[in-house]
Amino acid sequence: METLEINSLFRKRIGIPENEVITWSKLDYVLEKTAQALPFENLAVIENRRYKISKENLMNKILVNHEGGLCYELNPLFYLFLIENGFDAKLVRGSVYDNENKMFQRLGSTHVSILITLQENTYLIDTGFGANLPLKPVPLTGETVFSKNGEFRIKKTNNEYGDHILEMKLTDKHTDWAKGYAFYSNRPMADTSELAEIQSVIYDNENSPFNKSPLISIFTSNGRILLTNTHYTQWIDSVKQKEKIDKEEFEKLANYFMEK
Incomplete structure (x- = not known):
């Protein structure tokens, strides 16, 4: 399949016009439409349906067969859509924080998210963090953004997990700030082989939260x-x-x- 088909099929799946220009000011709208159309789900993992992570296979799974996916599927697909629509974007890996046990998950940097640059400013975009989606681009400046899902901000940090960390205060869950995941803003993913590595951990690691139940x-x-x-x-x-x-x-x- 050609790259152009991502743009067309993605728009059809989330319900936006094929000829609508996706400007910066419309990204909030696109992110909300995406969150309402693409389920965050692990059924392929539970059923042990393995496939090679590629542009064509992501398109077939999510856009043609109307499945959803996890972060290493949803965010790479949205990244491809952004690129097709002229945005300066890259994929990065993150380490998810376990707020209940006050520690980072023992899975390594298995979260995938997107960084987008506009006029020398960088923003985090995420369509694959389950119920924790900001539904808006979050600037790396530390500024708090507000959406119907809560408040979100990114703070600078300096540890083995990253140089920035996403924090959130979900509308229906948190009364104080909770940690989401840490990531390195200056280490973009090189190619899809890293996605394959993440996929293997999610499927096979005993500490994976996604290979136990649907x-x-x-x-x-x-x-x-x-x-x-x-x-x-x-x-x-x-x-x-x-x-x-x-x-x-x-x-x-x-x-x-x-x-x-």
Whole structure:
């Protein structure tokens, strides 16, 4: 498939006109549409469906077959879309922080996100961080940005995990700042071989949170939905509703959200 098809298929999948020019001021809108159309999900991992990470395979999985994916799938695809629309972007790796245990996850730098540069200013963009999406570009200057999902900022740091760290205060979860992930702003990913390495860790490492049980997370126009094989949880205008489900109900709901 040609690169041009990414632009066309991506727009069709998230529901924006094919001829609409994606300017800087429209990125918030595009990020929200993406979060509502592309599920953050690990079904391929749970089912042990392995595939080579490539431009064509990402397009087929997410844009043609209407699946979602994890960070190493969703963000590279959005990166390709940004490049096709004339943005100066690069992929970087990050190390996710475990706020509950107050330590970085024992998986190495397995998170993938995007840095975008505009007029000598750099911003973080993420479409693959589950329920923690900023839904806006976050400047590396430390300035706080606000979206319907909460408050987000990036602070400079200096440790073995990175030189910057994303912090968040989610609308329906945090009363104080929580750490998201650290990353090196000056170490862009070289090629897709790094994505293959991350994919292997996510599939096979015993510390991976994504190879234990199925998970689907997707945003809606007024909240978000979290689906596991035991519970269906939805937030509507920050009001949480949670109900138990069985395997049959999970499969029915999973099919619905994957086919939207």
